[in-house]
Amino acid sequence: MSRKGLKDFLHLFYPYPDVFHRSFAARVTGMPRRREWRRVKVCEIFTSIQGESTYTGLACTFVRLTGCNLRCVYCDTQYAFEGGIDMPLDDIVSHVKLVGVNLVEITGGEPLLQGNDTILLVRALLEEGFEVLVETNGSLGVGGVDRRAVLILDVKTPSSGMSGEINYANFDYLKPSDEVKFVICDRGDYDWAKDIVAKFRLMERAKVLFSPALGMLPPRQLAKWIVEDRLEVRLNVQIHKYIFGPDERGV
Numbered sequence: 001m002s003r004k005g006l007k008d009f010l011h012l013f014y015p016y017p018d019v020f021h022r023s024f025a026a027r028v029t030g031m032p033r034r035r036e037w038r039r040v041k042v043c044e045i046f047t048s049i050q051g052e053s054t055y056t057g058l059a060c061t062f063v064r065l066t067g068c069n070l071r072c073v074y075c076d077t078q079y080a081f082e083g084g085i086d087m088p089l090d091d092i093v094s095h096v097k098l099v100g101v102n103l104v105e106i107t108g109g110e111p112l113l114q115g116n117d118t119i120l121l122v123r124a125l126l127e128e129g130f131e132v133l134v135e136t137n138g139s140l141g142v143g144g145v146d147r148r149a150v151l152i153l154d155v156k157t158p159s160s161g162m163s164g165e166i167n168y169a170n171f172d173y174l175k176p177s178d179e180v181k182f183v184i185c186d187r188g189d190y191d192w193a194k195d196i197v198a199k200f201r202l203m204e205r206a207k208v209l210f211s212p213a214l215g216m217l218p219p220r221q222l223a224k225w226i227v228e229d230r231l232e233v234r235l236n237v238q239i240h241k242y243i244f245g246p247d248e249r250g251v
């Protein structure tokens with residue numbers, strides 16, 4: 001079959017045969033693939049108000065990647081576990097540029113599950129001048145994430161059912177601009193989170209946020225505990241759920 005014939009044939013199954021050829025060649029030869037050939041599986045991209053973290057209230061473009069290695073009991077993004085579309089990194093960057101919002105969050109699912117491709121996406125966005133947040137469930141190593149990005153490390157409390165998956169070595173990579181979030185479902189979670197904050201001196205390493213699990217712990221109760229204990233953590237409610245409703249997607 002001629003080269004053109006092969007290309008036409010491949011095009012029936014794959015819309016980017018040139019990219020396929022180069023990517024295949026890179027795999028065979030062991031050459032590193034160039035960024036423009038890299039892709040990640042994307043669940044959704046949308047722009048809304050940032051509802052969590054210390055960036056709460058700011059307009060933000062969210063790039064939600066497909067797939068998660070955990071199964072938290074209260075997960076509100078199960079739709080991100082599967083599906084999605086493969087998108088070249090450059091297409092994502094172009095889309096985010098078109099939107100024109102400076103703050104971008106890479107989230108999931110678990111974004112670091114897509115390994116080096118996610119790391120390259122973060123870097124590409126930073127190089128375009130965006131402020132980049134990377135929200136991760138903290139079970140995978142964060143050492144490869146560009147230090148210019150802000151890490152939001154979601155430390156899984158016992159009520160999530162996933163606290164056994166925490167990669168505590170990640171705390172060593174924290175910098176003052178990063179954030180550590182605990183979703184608190186009950187008093188047991190609260191006491192556990194307090195112990196983790198003290199044991200790993202998290203207040204000295206990053207910003208620490210306690211967030212009440214919606215429908216499981218009233219924010220008023222968590223606020224009371226924080227004030228009683230004179231904790232210097234920040235109470236963080238998911239304001240997008242109050243604004244748009246708990247089940248609204250893409251907000």
Ligand code: SF4
Pocket residue numbers: 068069070071072074075076077078108109110137
């Ligand atoms: S880590 Fe996040 S996306 Fe994954 S199961 Fe837990 S809450 Fe859901």
